[in-house]
Amino acid sequence: MNRTRPPAVAAPADYRFPAPLRRTLGNGMRLVLIERPAANFAEFRMVVEGGFAADPGERSGLCGLSMEVLTQGRLDGGRGRADRFVERLGGAIRARATVDAGVIEMSAFAAKLDASIKAFADAVLCPRFEAKDLEAVRAIRRATIAREKTSPFALALRLVPALVYPKGDPYAKPFTGSGTESGLENISLDDVRGFCRESLVPGRATLVAAGPDIDSLAASVEKAFGAWRAEGADSPREPEVAAHAESDSARAAIADFPGAAQSAVFAAFATVPRASASAEALIAADAILARMFTSRLNMNLREAKGWTYGVRSFLGDARRRGLWIVYASVEREMTGAAMREIERELHAISDGHPPSREELSRAASYLSSTVPMACETTAQVASLVADGVACGLAEDYYRGFVERIGRIGVKDLANVVRDISRLKPITWLVACDAASVSAHLESSGFALRAFEAD
Amino acid sequence: MAGAANRYWKAAEIPAESATLDNGLRVIAHHDSKAPIVAVFVAYHAGSAREPHGKTALAHLAEHLMFCGSEHAPGSYFLPLEQAGASAINAHVREDYTGCFEAVPAGAFDLALWMESERMGWLAGALDGEKFEAQREVVRNELIQRESEPYGVAPRLLAEHSWPRGHPYSHPVNGLREDLDNLSLEDARRWVKTCIGAANATLVIAGDVEPARAIEKARRYFNDVPSGVALKPLQAPPADRAAPKSRVVECRAPAARIYRVWNVPQYASSQCAALELACETLSGGVGSVLWRALVEEDRLAVEVGGEFRGRSLGSQLVIWATAAQEKDARAVDAAFERAMNRFLADGPGHGELDAARMRILARFLRGIERMCGPGSRAEALAEASVIAEMPGFHAARLRIVESLPRQQTIEIARQWLKTPSLRLELRPSREGAAPKP
Numbered sequence: 001m002n003r004t005r006p007p008a009v010a011a012p013a014d015y016r017f018p019a020p021l022r023r024t025l026g027n028g029m030r031l032v033l034i035e036r037p038a039a040n041f042a043e044f045r046m047v048v049e050g051g052f053a054a055d056p057g058e059r060s061g062l063c064g065l066s067m068e069v070l071t072q073g074r075l076d077g078g079r080g081r082a083d084r085f086v087e088r089l090g091g092a093i094r095a096r097a098t099v100d101a102g103v104i105e106m107s108a109f110a111a112k113l114d115a116s117i118k119a120f121a122d123a124v125l126c127p128r129f130e131a132k133d134l135e136a137v138r139a140i141r142r143a144t145i146a147r148e149k150t151s152p153f154a155l156a157l158r159l160v161p162a163l164v165y166p167k168g169d170p171y172a173k174p175f176t177g178s179g180t181e182s183g184l185e186n187i188s189l190d191d192v193r194g195f196c197r198e199s200l201v202p203g204r205a206t207l208v209a210a211g212p213d214i215d216s217l218a219a220s221v222e223k224a225f226g227a228w229r230a231e232g233a234d235s236p237r238e239p240e241v242a243a244h245a246e247s248d249s250a251r252a253a254i255a256d257f258p259g260a261a262q263s264a265v266f267a268a269f270a271t272v273p274r275a276s277a278s279a280e281a282l283i284a285a286d287a288i289l290a291r292m293f294t295s296r297l298n299m300n301l302r303e304a305k306g307w308t309y310g311v312r313s314f315l316g317d318a319r320r321r322g323l324w325i326v327y328a329s330v331e332r333e334m335t336g337a338a339m340r341e342i343e344r345e346l347h348a349i350s351d352g353h354p355p356s357r358e359e360l361s362r363a364a365s366y367l368s369s370t371v372p373m374a375c376e377t378t379a380q381v382a383s384l385v386a387d388g389v390a391c392g393l394a395e396d397y398y399r400g401f402v403e404r405i406g407r408i409g410v411k412d413l414a415n416v417v418r419d420i421s422r423l424k425p426i427t428w429l430v431a432c433d434a435a436s437v438s439a440h441l442e443s444s445g446f447a448l449r450a451f452e453a454d
Numbered sequence: 455m456a457g458a459a460n461r462y463w464k465a466a467e468i469p470a471e472s473a474t475l476d477n478g479l480r481v482i483a484h485h486d487s488k489a490p491i492v493a494v495f496v497a498y499h500a501g502s503a504r505e506p507h508g509k510t511a512l513a514h515l516a517e518h519l520m521f522c523g524s525e526h527a528p529g530s531y532f533l534p535l536e537q538a539g540a541s542a543i544n545a546h547v548r549e550d551y552t553g554c555f556e557a558v559p560a561g562a563f564d565l566a567l568w569m570e571s572e573r574m575g576w577l578a579g580a581l582d583g584e585k586f587e588a589q590r591e592v593v594r595n596e597l598i599q600r601e602s603e604p605y606g607v608a609p610r611l612l613a614e615h616s617w618p619r620g621h622p623y624s625h626p627v628n629g630l631r632e633d634l635d636n637l638s639l640e641d642a643r644r645w646v647k648t649c650i651g652a653a654n655a656t657l658v659i660a661g662d663v664e665p666a667r668a669i670e671k672a673r674r675y676f677n678d679v680p681s682g683v684a685l686k687p688l689q690a691p692p693a694d695r696a697a698p699k700s701r702v703v704e705c706r707a708p709a710a711r712i713y714r715v716w717n718v719p720q721y722a723s724s725q726c727a728a729l730e731l732a733c734e735t736l737s738g739g740v741g742s743v744l745w746r747a748l749v750e751e752d753r754l755a756v757e758v759g760g761e762f763r764g765r766s767l768g769s770q771l772v773i774w775a776t777a778a779q780e781k782d783a784r785a786v787d788a789a790f791e792r793a794m795n796r797f798l799a800d801g802p803g804h805g806e807l808d809a810a811r812m813r814i815l816a817r818f819l820r821g822i823e824r825m826c827g828p829g830s831r832a833e834a835l836a837e838a839s840v841i842a843e844m845p846g847f848h849a850a851r852l853r854i855v856e857s858l859p860r861q862q863t864i865e866i867a868r869q870w871l872k873t874p875s876l877r878l879e880l881r882p883s884r885e886g887a888a889p890k891p
Binding site: 007011015084087107260264292308329361362366370375378379 | 459462465488489490491526527530532533534536537538539540541542543557558559560561562564565568569572576588591592595596598599602603604674675677678706707708709739740741749750753756757776778779805809812813815816819820823824825
């Protein structure tokens with residue numbers, strides 16, 4: 001065959017994100033249903049308003065810990081622990097705290113759906129746990145935090161919010177959702193019971209359910225959750241708002257990993273609410289700058305210079321302000337140079353080297369295909385919708401995503417990056433061997449202070 | 455306790471059509487029009503097991519070079535595909551094969567076939583010293599980065615100490631840094647000549663294209679790809695189970711972790727189903743034997759995990775327990791041993807075994823919901839071709855998992871799981887001391 005030219009690419013077919021059905025039960029619980037014909041699994045996400053942003057500072061980790069205790073709650077009738085019971089049916093129950101919501105998830109094997117739904121509802125509605133259960137979970141979470149501190153990216157997620165958001169801000173907490181070590185030790189059984197009483201309230205909850213036989217699924221869910229009544233307040237507890245104004249001064253810190261041969265470099269920014277008009281421009285900018293393999297930073301630092309295995313990025317979606325981190329593990333000797341390149345590329349995209357038509361079109365193609373790819377599994381669809389609900393997106397947000405991404409222009413993109421990164425100095429966290437890297441960084445023009453203990 | 459209905463076990467079957475081209479390329483095509491996406495997966499039947507002695511990391515480096523352009527498609531492999539909207543372009547080296555794959559919008563299917571055929575047939579002419587050195591640098595950074603994660607040294611140590619010296623599996627799939635530093639461009643050329651060719655490859659197509667059409671297109675784009683060398687199957691002596699090893703190593707880690715490894719039959723053996731069931735019962739989740747004993751009852755560990763690793767030349771069970779803060783690793787290990795002995799003596803309960811069957815099935819079904827990526831349909835079909843030359847390999851394996859009687863499961867477990875081949879303890883390095891490289 002003639003190999004002088006690659007074959008043409010046909011225009012991508014229209015892919016429609018599934019249309020969710022939305023209901024509100026008599027008790028105020030919102031229900032979002034997504035049909036997945038012929039699926040072997042049904043997925044459930046109970047999204048409870050609050051999240052770790054609502055944790056009081058001295059009990060940071062309360063939401064995540066309480067959610068995890070619930071998953072291990074004892075079911076009646078000799079069924080034992082909820083998570084163990086569902087696991088025996090081929091499913092799984094887990095919990096996590098995102099910034100704005102606590103989420104309890106269940107993956108249920110369709111063969112065992114009714115028993116699984118009943119167990120899930122019992123765990124949420126009638127939590128049964130004692131002091132020893134709390135202690136068991138506390139021990140596991142201690143280990144989780146310790147582990148996060150030994151992994152560069154997890155450590156960055158823990159530390160960066162305190163650099164990026166003002167002191168005392170509800171978002172200035174570890175973005176892993178696991179809270180602080182001191183917070184974990186301060187949480188009492190009464191605190192956890194109090195959290196469940198106040199937060200597990202139908203009026204503050206949205207259940208996302210995806211699976212086969214939507215009518216039967218809806219009926220099972222309504223039967224299991226319809227009688228849910230709780231005494232807590234219906235209006236969400238407002239997170240404490242920062243008393244201090246945002247600081248303009250540079251925040252830059254080193255986290256010491258003695259002996260590390262590489263420096264894990266993180267450039268972090270407070271961004272826009274996920275539901276804001278410019279959030280999608282940021283997603284496109286992120287694709288062009290760092291997310292695609294052919295992004296500016298990856299082609300620069302990895303392919304052209306060979307300083308790193310890869311440049312990556314993290315977009316933390318949130319209701320009030322998002323978190324954006326661009327990062328790479330680079331050769332130690334190149335730490336300062338890599339930081340200069342990251343800074344240069346971030347400024348250039350909004351000033352001097354705007355995205356080309358080809359870059360915009362490539363980003364749009366790439367992002368468009370992430371929608372069907374993100375809908376391959378029932379779990380992915382449920383999580384996508386649930387995470388959207390948690391940060392204020394409509395349940396059918398993704399139905400128009402591809403068209404909106406296709407309409408983003410150079411100016412939208414340049415403006416959002418400029419707003420985020422030009423108005424004050426970049427916030428840096430560098431996890432490295434401080435002894436050898438600090439002096440090197442100072443001579444490169446970066447003054448980083450050691451990060452205070454967590 | 456009733457198990458999963460028959461239709462769920464049937465759902466593990468991945469219907470596919472097969473063909474073999476004149477140049478030896480095997481083609482497997484599976485149709486699913488749930489989304490307008492096609493997964494294209496090429497498995498080269500040469501993985502880290504084929505690396506010559508002292509030249510580990512060669513397969514990994516060659517895999518990187520496959521993204522650096524070919525004679526008729528110079529430039530980055532990623533660019534045309536990302537322009538066309540592909541969003542999952544990657545590759546990995548395993549012991550028995552190297553997998554290269556992407557998920558593309560259906561309209562870019564021809565482009566994906568063209569790109570894959572290009573690098574299968576015309577990679578050699580585009581290799582040069584500059585690309586070689588650049589990618590060696592990237593791979594070096596990758597190896598360092600992976601080992602910088604907690605327990606990041608585990609793959610290297612497990613491989614080295616759980617296989618006999620010189621065994622094709624006795625080094626980590628991504629290679630050793632000391633070998634990487636000594637590789638030459640000539641080594642890479644030799645690898646490409648020997649291992650990257652149609653006669654050594656399986657092309658899997660899964661997604662929104664009819665199998666007949668997929669195979670017809672595969673012919674069009676791959677017919678002129680040179681056969682290359684048809685590799686003979688690898689041989690290796692079975693792992694010696696008479697000489698168990700015990701090792702303690704310091705590394706970057708928040709807490710001690712104990713691994714136990716057992717060497718068991720080749721993946722194609724029907725005995726593996728019993729061992730998968732044993733692994734699942736012992737370590738699969740919060741209801742497993744070891745979780746209940748070590749995490750819940752004794753409060754010595756904070757987690758237990760396990761994996762059945764099915765491989766061509768020999769499989770392994772790998773089970774680990776991470777000690778709770780301030781708990782002695784020896785106490786964890788002793789409890790681990792006690793729980794294993796109890797399990798081998800009493801065997802799993804009927805309910806426990808049925809639950810394990812269901813979890814193994816559920817895990818497989820969850821994986822194959824996806825066309826591309828870990829556990830996906832494309833990967834399952836590729837692996838079936840590599841291990842058994844049979845697309846139905848996994849469905850057949852799961853049929854045994856479903857129906858194997860309890861007594862037989864216990865007997866096979868007793869035969870193979872008495873003494874681990876390796877007991878490895880990873881211990882946190884002292885505060886402030888440099889972690890071992």
